[in-house]
Amino acid sequence: MTLNRALFVALLLIGTLWLALPFGMAILWSLVDASTPWTPDHILPPAISLDRWRNMLGNPVLQVALLNSYLLAPTAALMTLTLTLPTAYALGRIPFRGREIARMLTLLPLVVPGFVTAIFLTALLHRIGFTGSRFWAVAFSHALLFLPYAIRILSVSFEQVRQDHIDAARDLGASPLARFRVAWLPALKPGLLAAFLIVFIQSIEEFAIAFILGSPDFTTIPTLLYARLGQDFVRPDAAVLSLILVLPNVILMLILEQLLRSANPSLSSGKG
Amino acid sequence: MSTRAHPVWPKLRLLALLASGLGVILVLIGAVAWIALAQSFGLHNPMGEDRLTLDHWEKMLDRRLYLRAVGYSLWLGFAAALISVALAYPLAIWLRRPFRGSALVSAVLQAPLLVHGLVAAFLFVNIIAYHGLVNQLMVALGVWAEPRQLQNDRNAWGVLILQVWKNLPFALLVLSGSVRAIGDDILDAARDLGAGAFARFRRVILPLSLSALQAALTIVFIGALADYSFQVIAGPTNAQSLAQLMVFSRARSWHEAAVVGVTLMVLSLLGAALIAVLSRALRLRGVL
Amino acid sequence: MSGLVAQHIRMEFGTHTAVSDAHFSVAEGEFVTLLGPSGCGKTTLLKIIAGFLAPSAGRILMGGVDVTDVPPEARDTAMCFQSYALFPHLDVRANLEFGLRQKRVAHAERSRRLDSVIAQLELGAHLAKLRDQVRIEIRRIQRTHGLTALYVTHDQAEALSMSDRIFVMNRGVIEQEAAPEVLYHQPRTAFVADFIGAANILPVLDQQPLAEGSLVRTPMGALTMAGTVTGPAIAWRPERARILPPGARAVNAFEARITDRAFVGDHIDLQVEINGLIQRLRLPHCPQAVGEVLRFALDLEDILPLEQGA
Numbered sequence: 001m002t003l004n005r006a007l008f009v010a011l012l013l014i015g016t017l018w019l020a021l022p023f024g025m026a027i028l029w030s031l032v033d034a035s036t037p038w039t040p041d042h043i044l045p046p047a048i049s050l051d052r053w054r055n056m057l058g059n060p061v062l063q064v065a066l067l068n069s070y071l072l073a074p075t076a077a078l079m080t081l082t083l084t085l086p087t088a089y090a091l092g093r094i095p096f097r098g099r100e101i102a103r104m105l106t107l108l109p110l111v112v113p114g115f116v117t118a119i120f121l122t123a124l125l126h127r128i129g130f131t132g133s134r135f136w137a138v139a140f141s142h143a144l145l146f147l148p149y150a151i152r153i154l155s156v157s158f159e160q161v162r163q164d165h166i167d168a169a170r171d172l173g174a175s176p177l178a179r180f181r182v183a184w185l186p187a188l189k190p191g192l193l194a195a196f197l198i199v200f201i202q203s204i205e206e207f208a209i210a211f212i213l214g215s216p217d218f219t220t221i222p223t224l225l226y227a228r229l230g231q232d233f234v235r236p237d238a239a240v241l242s243l244i245l246v247l248p249n250v251i252l253m254l255i256l257e258q259l260l261r262s263a264n265p266s267l268s269s270g271k272g
Numbered sequence: 273m274s275t276r277a278h279p280v281w282p283k284l285r286l287l288a289l290l291a292s293g294l295g296v297i298l299v300l301i302g303a304v305a306w307i308a309l310a311q312s313f314g315l316h317n318p319m320g321e322d323r324l325t326l327d328h329w330e331k332m333l334d335r336r337l338y339l340r341a342v343g344y345s346l347w348l349g350f351a352a353a354l355i356s357v358a359l360a361y362p363l364a365i366w367l368r369r370p371f372r373g374s375a376l377v378s379a380v381l382q383a384p385l386l387v388h389g390l391v392a393a394f395l396f397v398n399i400i401a402y403h404g405l406v407n408q409l410m411v412a413l414g415v416w417a418e419p420r421q422l423q424n425d426r427n428a429w430g431v432l433i434l435q436v437w438k439n440l441p442f443a444l445l446v447l448s449g450s451v452r453a454i455g456d457d458i459l460d461a462a463r464d465l466g467a468g469a470f471a472r473f474r475r476v477i478l479p480l481s482l483s484a485l486q487a488a489l490t491i492v493f494i495g496a497l498a499d500y501s502f503q504v505i506a507g508p509t510n511a512q513s514l515a516q517l518m519v520f521s522r523a524r525s526w527h528e529a530a531v532v533g534v535t536l537m538v539l540s541l542l543g544a545a546l547i548a549v550l551s552r553a554l555r556l557r558g559v560l
Numbered sequence: 561m562s563g564l565v566a567q568h569i570r571m572e573f574g575t576h577t578a579v580s581d582a583h584f585s586v587a588e589g590e591f592v593t594l595l596g597p598s599g600c601g602k603t604t605l606l607k608i609i610a611g612f613l614a615p616s617a618g619r620i621l622m623g624g625v626d627v628t629d630v631p632p633e634a635r636d637t638a639m640c641f642q643s644y645a646l647f648p649h650l651d652v653r654a655n656l657e658f659g660l661r662q663k664r665v666a667h668a669e670r671s672r673r674l675d676s677v678i679a680q681l682e683l684g685a686h687l688a689k690l691r692d693q694v695r696i697e698i699r700r701i702q703r704t705h706g707l708t709a710l711y712v713t714h715d716q717a718e719a720l721s722m723s724d725r726i727f728v729m730n731r732g733v734i735e736q737e738a739a740p741e742v743l744y745h746q747p748r749t750a751f752v753a754d755f756i757g758a759a760n761i762l763p764v765l766d767q768q769p770l771a772e773g774s775l776v777r778t779p780m781g782a783l784t785m786a787g788t789v790t791g792p793a794i795a796w797r798p799e800r801a802r803i804l805p806p807g808a809r810a811v812n813a814f815e816a817r818i819t820d821r822a823f824v825g826d827h828i829d830l831q832v833e834i835n836g837l838i839q840r841l842r843l844p845h846c847p848q849a850v851g852e853v854l855r856f857a858l859d860l861e862d863i864l865p866l867e868q869g870a
Contacts, residue, residue: 087289119522242388
C-alpha cells in the first residue's frame with residue numbers, strides 16, 4: 001500500500017516532468033510578444049500576447065499547409081476505406097486456407113521503414129508518370145501506407161456481424177438493402193468511423209512521404225514544422241506550429257479511442 | 273447454394289475481394305522493395321542508362337560514412353528497444369490490476385502516443401536549449417558555472433531520450449494488453465504452489481507475454497533504426513542515421529540512396545529475425 | 561496443512577464488511593465445506609486462509625502456527641481454483657511439476673511422482689468421469705492421505721454429500737456449523753432452514769407452555785411443538801406434511817386449498833393456501849387438482865424452532 005503510494009507520487013512527478021513541463025514551455029514560447037524577446041534572465045516571458053498566433057494563422061504559407069493537410073486527410077481516408085472494404089470482408093467472413101498469412105501480409109506497409117517507402121514509392125510514381133498532381137500522389141500514398149490499420153479494424157468488424165441477425169432479417173423477408181441496414185451496418189459503423197479517423201489522424205501526422213514526394217512545393221503542417229525547425233528556426237513560431245499540429249489530433253485521438261473501444265475491444269487494449 | 277456447382281467461382285471472387293486491399297499492398301510495397309533493390313544494383317536509373325553492377329554497393333561499403341551510419345543506427349535501434357521495453361515491462365505489471373489512480377498514471381504515460389515526433393523533438397530541444405530550462409536550472413543551482421551545449425550532443429543521448437519518450441508508451445500498450453490477459457487465478461495458483469514474485473515473473477508472466485515482448489522489441493527496433501526526424505533535429509552532428517544518409521545521398525545518386533534503403537530493409541529483417549530467435553530460445557530453454 | 565484454526569476473522573472492503581467474526585477450527589483430516597449464496601463471503605474467507613487476502617482483524621493458525629502474515633507462496637496449502645487455473649503455456653506434466661519444483665522436491669523424486677500420477681491419469685482417461693465421480697474421487701484422495709480440506713460451494717447437494725461438517729454463511733457471518741444431517745434436521749436460523757432443503761417459515765406471534773412442549777401461534781394458525789422456541793420464528797418442511805384421510809383427527813391438522821400444482825417426477829410440488837397464507841407442500845401423491853382442498857397434519861417434532869439470524 002505505502003509502496004504503491006510512493007510509486008504513484010513518483011510517477012506523477014515524472015508525469016509532470018515528461019508532459020506538463022515540455023508543453024508548458026511550448027505554450028509560453030508561443031505567447032512571447034514580438035516586441036520584447038524572452039531572454040534567459042527572465043523566468044517567464046516579459047510580455048505576453050497572442051500576436052504570434054495571429055501572425056501564424058494569418059500567414060498564407062500556414063493557411064496553404066493547413067488546407068493541404070485537412071483536404072489530404074479525408075481524401076486519403078476515403079480512398080483507404082474504398083480499398084479496404086472488399087479485402088476486410090474477405091478476411092473477416094470468408095474462411096480460406098492461408099487467411100492468417102494474408103492477414104500478416106497486410107501489415108507490410110508498417111514494417112518497411114517510412115523513409116524507404118517514401119523515397120522508392122516516389123521513384124515508382126515518377127516512373128509510371130503519376131506525379132502530375134502532388135496532392136493526389138500524396139493522398140494515394142497515404143491511403144496505401146495506412147491500409148493495414150483500416151483492414152485490421154474492419155476485418156474484425158466484419159467478423160462481428162452476426163450471422164443469426166442476417167438470417168433473421170432474411171427470414172422476416174428483408175430486402176438486401178434492408179438486411180444491410182439492420183444486420184451489417186450497426187456492427188460495421190464503429191469500425192468504419194474508427195478506420196476513417198485513424199487514417200485521418202495518421203495522414204495529418206505523416207511526414208516522410210509528404211516531405212519526399214511533396215517537396216518542394218506541396219507543404220503540409222508537418223513539413224512546414226520541419227522547415228521551421230531547420231533552416232527558418234524561430235522558436236515562438238515553431239511553438240505555435242507545434243501546438244497547431246498537436247491539439248486537434250489529441251482531440252481526434254480521444255474520440256478514436258472511444259470508437260475503437262466499441263468497435264474492437266481487443267485493439268484498444270493493445271491485445272493481438 | 274448455386275456457387276457450389278462451380279468451385280472456381282468462389283476462388284475468383286475471393287481473389288477479386290483480396291485484390292483491392294491486399295493486392296494493392298503486395299504490388300506497391302513489392303514494387304518499392306524491388307525498385308530499391310534494382311536501383312542499388314544500377315538498374316532503373318532515372319537519370320541515365322541501366323547497367324547491372326555491384327559498383328554502388330562496393331563504393332558504399334568502402335565509405336566510412338556508410339559503415340558508421342550502419343553501426344550508429346543499429347546501436348540506436350537496439351538501445352531504444354531495450355530501454356523502452358525494460359522500463360515498460362515493470363510498469364505494465366504494476367498496472368496489471370486497476371487501483372485508485374492507475375487510470376491517471378496510464379494516461380500520463382501513454383500521452384506521448386498523441387504527440388507528433390517532430391513536436392516531441394521541438395519540445396525536447398526547447399528544454400535543453402542553450403538558454404533552456406535545464407541549463408538555467410543547473411546554473412541557478414550552481415552545479416554548472418555556465419550553460420552547456422546540450423543540443424545535438426555527441427553521444428546521441430538526446431535522440432535516445434526522445435526515442436524512449438515516444439516508444440515507451442507504445443511498448444507499454446503492447447505489453448499491458450498481454451500482461452492483463454493473464455488471469456488472476458493463474459498467478460494466484462502459482463503463488464499458492466509456492467512461487468515468489470520473481471518465480472512468478474519468470475515462469476508465468478514472461479512465458480505468457482513473450483510474444484508481446486517480441487512484438488514490442490521488434491517494432492521499437494525498426495522504428496528507431498529507421499529514425500530520421502529525431503536524428504536531424506536532436507541528433508549529433510558528427511553522426512548520420514541510415515535514413516538521414518539515404519535522404520542525403522539521394523540528392524547525389526539514386527543508386528547510393530538505394531543501397532542505404534536496401535540496407536535499412538535488410539537490417540530491419542535481420543533485427544526482427546534476431547529478436548525472434550532469441551525469444552524462441554527463451555521459450556525453449558530459459559523458461560522451463 | 562494440518563489442523564486449521566481461524567480466530568475472529570474480520571474482513572472489510574471500505575465500508576462493506578465481507579466477513580465478520582469468523583471463528584472456527586477444522587481438525588486434521590476433516591472435510592469442511594463453506595456453503596452459502598454468492599456474495600456471502602465464503603470465497604473471501606477461503607482467500608484469507610490461503611493467504612491471498614490479509615484479514616482486517618483476526619489470526620489464522622495452521623498446525624498450531626500463526627500464519628496470518630505468511631504470504632501464500634510460503635503457506636503449505638494447495639488451492640484448487642474454480643477455473644482450474646491451469647498454466648496455458650505448460651503441458652499436463654509441466655503443470656503438475658510446477659508446484660513440486662517450487663517446493664524444491666528433488667529431480668528423481670519429482671519424476672517418480674509425476675510418472676505415477678500420469679499413469680493414473682491415463683488409466684482414468686478411459687472412464688468418462690462425471691462431476692459426481694470427480695467429487696467421490698476428491699473425497700477418496702482426501703481421506704486416503706488424511707488431508708485437511710476446506711471446500712467452497714453454493715451447491716447444497718454437493719456440500720451435503722461430501723462434507724464432514726458444513727459452515728453455512730450468510731452476509732459475512734457463519735450462521736451454523738454442523739454435520740450435514742444436523743443442518744437439515746436442526747437448522748439454527750431461518751436462512752439455514754431455507755438454504756438447506758426447502759422450508760415454510762412462520763413468525764411466532766405468541767407461545768404458551770404445555771405439559772409436554774408448547775403451543776405457538778403463527779399467521780397460519782396455532783401449532784403444537786415438541787420443545788420451546790426462543791427466537792422469532794419456526795419452520796416446517798414441505799415434505800413432512802402427512803395427508804389425512806377424510807374425517808381423521810390429528811394434532812396440527814390443517815385444511816389447504818391448492819393454488820398451484822407441479823409434477824416433477826418423484827414428487828409433486830404444491831402451493832397451497834392455508835388461512836389466507838401461501839405455503840409449500842411436497843407430496844409423493846396428490847389426487848386433487850388446483851382449486852380443490854386437502855387435509856394434512858404435522859408431527860410435533862417437525863415444527864423446528866429458529867433463532868435470530870444475521
